[in-house]
Amino acid sequence: MLDGKAKIGLSYSVVAHLRWDLRQILRMAVSEGFILRNPAELLFIPREAKRPEYTAMSLEEVQKCFAVLEQRERLVVKFAILAGLRPGEIFGLKWGRLSGTHADIRQRVYRGEIDSPKTSNSIRKAALSAGLMAEIELWRSVSLDPSGDAWVFPSETGKTPLGRDNVWRRRIGPRLKEAGLDWVDFHVMRRTHSTLMNEIHDDPKLVADQLGHTVDVNQNVYTRASVARRKTAVDALENALPIM
Numbered sequence: 001m002l003d004g005k006a007k008i009g010l011s012y013s014v015v016a017h018l019r020w021d022l023r024q025i026l027r028m029a030v031s032e033g034f035i036l037r038n039p040a041e042l043l044f045i046p047r048e049a050k051r052p053e054y055t056a057m058s059l060e061e062v063q064k065c066f067a068v069l070e071q072r073e074r075l076v077v078k079f080a081i082l083a084g085l086r087p088g089e090i091f092g093l094k095w096g097r098l099s100g101t102h103a104d105i106r107q108r109v110y111r112g113e114i115d116s117p118k119t120s121n122s123i124r125k126a127a128l129s130a131g132l133m134a135e136i137e138l139w140r141s142v143s144l145d146p147s148g149d150a151w152v153f154p155s156e157t158g159k160t161p162l163g164r165d166n167v168w169r170r171r172i173g174p175r176l177k178e179a180g181l182d183w184v185d186f187h188v189m190r191r192t193h194s195t196l197m198n199e200i201h202d203d204p205k206l207v208a209d210q211l212g213h214t215v216d217v218n219q220n221v222y223t224r225a226s227v228a229r230r231k232t233a234v235d236a237l238e239n240a241l242p243i244m
Contacts, residue, residue, distance in 0.1 A: 006049040015049040055188055056195040057081075061181060068179045071142075073171045075135050076153065079103075080189035082132050084197070084211045087186045089117065089126075091161045096148030098136060102127050105212065109161050122212035 005015050022040040029035045057065065062081055066074055079090045088108035097104040102125040108117050117123050128136070140146045145158060153162040168185075176184050190211065197207045 002043060003046050003048070006046040009050065012045060012049040012051045015045050019043050019045060055183065055191070057181075057184060057188060057192040059196070061184075062192065062196075064179050065176065065181055065184065068175045069172065071135075071139065072153065073167065073175070075139050076167065077172065077189065078132050078135060080186055081193050082129055083126050084190055084193035084207075085126060086118065086122075086190065086212075087164050088115075089122070091151075091153055091164055093152040094148065095140065095143075095146050095150050095152055098128075098152070100133065109164070112163070117212070119212070121208075124209065124212050126210055126212070 002015055002019060005018060019040070022043065023038065026035065026038045026040045030038050065077060065081070069077060076090055079085045079093075080087065083103065085103065085105070086108065088110050089103075089105050092108040092114065093103060097106065105117055105122060105124050105126055108115055108122075136152075139152070143150070143152075143154075145154070150158070151161045153167075154160070155162050173182070176182055194207055194211060197210070198204065
């Protein structure tokens with residue numbers, strides 16, 4: 001079954017989840033006495049399963065991204081790239097959760113419903129840069145309802161938050177495609193935040209706390225060291241060796 005799922009193009013992570021599900025189901029069957037041993041313990045993920053290509057934007061691409069978007073959409077994207085917020089956290093923001101220094105992340109929008117953040121680490125105070133705060137205040141000044149319990153990005157009715165998929169399909173995606181950035185999505189934006197922050201700050205815990213991750217997830221999944229930084233590292237290694 002796993003071979004078949006990999007051959008039809010399912011991603012590595014989806015096939016890995018299927019393997020995990022099978023093992024857990026059959027472990028329960030063993031514990032309940034229905035079978036003597038778990039035939040899924042030795043399953044492995046087929047080579048054909050597509051491994052994700054983790055990409056991040058360069059500084060120049062980030063600037064281009066900001067330049068092609070209008071005020072509301074640019075602010076949404078800046079929350080993702082400059083502050084490292086997940087899309088559900090961005091669209092789940094209310095004005096009362098924004099202070100002069102940070103966004104107090106206590107809820108998110110998940111599949112159209114108001115939900116708690118993804119993990120316990122996700123409940124956090126995400127720092128906001130001075131420039132981002134200035135753009136937030138500009139957006140507040142033109143918002144119909146900037147009261148504490150109002151959505152920062154409301155729908156047309158104002159009663160519900162703006163829909164992530166709608167704003168991406170109609171406003172963000174087409175602009176990025178015109179700019180040659182059609183490969184960029186919210187995952188790329190958060191990965192960009194992690195990667196660029198790690199280039200600037202040699203403190204993985206700082207970046208992980210900003211993103212609402214554990215350090216291992218931040219380093220192993222979200223951060224990509226640039227070739228320039230790796231070149232500096234290997235040059236330092238070579239220079240540390242005695243001259244032969």
